[in-house]
Amino acid sequence: MKPKRHRTFLQWCRRYISLSLVAITGALAYIMFFTEKSTGETYRYTRKVEQLKAQLKSEQDSLEYYKRLNKNVYTSVDAMEQVVRENFHMQRANEDVYVVERVSR
Numbered sequence: 001m002k003p004k005r006h007r008t009f010l011q012w013c014r015r016y017i018s019l020s021l022v023a024i025t026g027a028l029a030y031i032m033f034f035t036e037k038s039t040g041e042t043y044r045y046t047r048k049v050e051q052l053k054a055q056l057k058s059e060q061d062s063l064e065y066y067k068r069l070n071k072n073v074y075t076s077v078d079a080m081e082q083v084v085r086e087n088f089h090m091q092r093a094n095e096d097v098y099v100v101e102r103v104s105r
Contacts, residue, residue, distance in 0.1 A: 032039055072079040084090050091097040 031037075069079075069083065073083055074080075085097075089097055089099055
């Protein structure tokens with residue numbers, strides 16, 4: 001019977017790992033983690049896009065509100081009076097206006 005040979009780690013590496021495998025693995029690691037299109041950068045860009053889409057939706061809702069308000073102001077005298085009274089605190093000659101403001105702490 002032949003005795004079992006114990007292989008060292010270095011011998012195992014020489015047999016199963018080639019220089020081309022190390023080079024390809026190194027190149028993939030460099031591309032995935034250290035270039036402009038790395039996974040971290042892609043994740044940050046995706047998050048930023050989602051934030052900007054949410055902001056755009058919010059701004060779009062505000063735009064629609066002000067478009068409707070503008071249309072109402074030009075078509076209705078009552079709507080114009082309401083906007084002027086609420087936003088500019090204007091009053092008629094025989095009335096008092098009380099402005100209540102919230103104080104944040």
